Every structure is written in structure tokens, then in C-alpha cells.
Amino acid sequence: MAEHLASIFGTEKDRVNCPFYFKIGACRHGDRCSRLHNRPTISPTLLLSNMYQRPDMITPGVDAQGQPISAETLQSHFEDFFEDIFEELSKFGEIETLNVCDNLADHMIGNVYVQFREEDQAAAALGALQGRFYSGRPIIADFSPVTDFREATCRQFEEESCNRGGYCNFMHVKMIGRELRRKLFGKSEPPNVVYARSTLVIVSIRKDWASGGVHRIVPLRYLSSDQYNEKQI
Numbered sequence: 001m002a003e004h005l006a007s008i009f010g011t012e013k014d015r016v017n018c019p020f021y022f023k024i025g026a027c028r029h030g031d032r033c034s035r036l037h038n039r040p041t042i043s044p045t046l047l048l049s050n051m052y053q054r055p056d057m058i059t060p061g062v063d064a065q066g067q068p069i070s071a072e073t074l075q076s077h078f079e080d081f082f083e084d085i086f087e088e089l090s091k092f093g094e095i096e097t098l099n100v101c102d103n104l105a106d107h108m109i110g111n112v113y114v115q116f117r118e119e120d121q122a123a124a125a126l127g128a129l130q131g132r133f134y135s136g137r138p139i140i141a142d143f144s145p146v147t148d149f150r151e152a153t154c155r156q157f158e159e160e161s162c163n164r165g166g167y168c169n170f171m172h173v174k175m176i177g178r179e180l181r182r183k184l185f186g187k188s189e190p191p192n193v194v195y196a197r198s199t200l201v202i203v204s205i206r207k208d209w210a211s212g213g214v215h216r217i218v219p220l221r222y223l224s225s226d227q228y229n230e231k232q233i
């Protein structure tokens, strides 16, 4: 019996534990999910929920003033963010994985997953991030159950063939350019990396980190979940 339960843990057959939370660390039902979200008490991975705010979050390809934004500008904005958080999080230990989601559904938009080499490094980062703000918004950080990102990532997206778009339930990982990857990850570059096609323009690092105090909180855009796709996992 115990063996059977172990074999179905975190799969569709498991009626108790939520497979989405288990594999991807995020589930659209959140705390209202009918299945259990077993929040780890320690993990090498942290989830910083909804942290990256893309400049075209209201309408893809258009900024808040209604002006079109080029793909290069969007990529540059993202890489600026990526480098900034990489450098901040590196203070707590060696980063194995830093993934930022390109998904659009509420529970995944702008999610940042950082996996450290050691659990205590993640714990130190979590302690330091709690109560802090980034770009005027509070940082929401938790331990995440995700340690195998191959299981959590949408392979079709990497092959540019995911027909679920931004509402896919698997991670659509935003890619950084080859130059920035080399700069940040150096020779320990992981194999099978897919590179962004646009040319990288590194701009200066923004001073978005804040340790507390009163800030204007920018609400996230809440999207309807109508197009949300259930997917067997």
C-alpha cells in the first residue's frame, strides 16, 4: 500500500496531493485547491511570486502609454531585471537555476524560481528577502517544491510549438541572451540551453531594491482564467 502511494505521489492518480503544485510549484486554484499543496519547510529552491513585471503587461507589445515596444527593448528590460536579481541572490550562495516565467495566468505571471546549491543558502535568501520591496512592490518569497526543472518546463515552448500560449500550465521560461548567460554563469553553462534570438543590449542595473518603508504598490494585472488549460501530468 505504501509502495503504491509512493508510486502515484504527485501524479493525476494521486487524489490527495496536487500534481501541479508538486511539479510546477504553482497551481491556479491556490489555497482553494481541492488537493493538498505540500509546502516544503526547507528546499534549495525559492519561488518569488509575480516578481517580474513586463513593460507590456496590459497589451503584449505595447507599453502602459499605448506606445509600441520593440522586441529588443522588451528583451533588454528583461535582461536588466535578470542580471539585477541574479547579482542580489548570488550574495546568498551559488545559483544553480534562475528561471523567470513568461506565462500569463495569475498564478505564474512573472514568477521567479531560484535554485541554490544548498538548502541553507535558500533559507538565508528567504530570510533576507522577507519584508523587502522590489520596484515598489513587496517581494513574496516561499520555499518551492520544484527541484527538477525539466519536469516543470514546457518542452513545446522551448521548441516554439506550444499551442497553449501564455496560459499553459507548465513553465514557459524566458530566455536570456548568450552573452548575459556567459557573463553570469561563466563556464558552468548548463547543456541544452536555448538562447534568445534577439541581440542583447545590457543597460545599467536599476536600483529597484528597497528594504521596507512605504511604497506605492503597483497591482498586478489580473487575467481571466477562461482560457486556462487543464493538462495531464
Ligand SMILES: [Zn+2]
Pocket: 018, 019, 020, 021, 027, 028, 029, 030, 033, 034, 035, 036, 037
Ligand atoms: Zn493545486
Ligand SMILES: [Zn+2]
Pocket: 154, 155, 156, 157, 162, 163, 164, 165, 168, 169, 170, 171, 172
Ligand atoms: Zn507550454
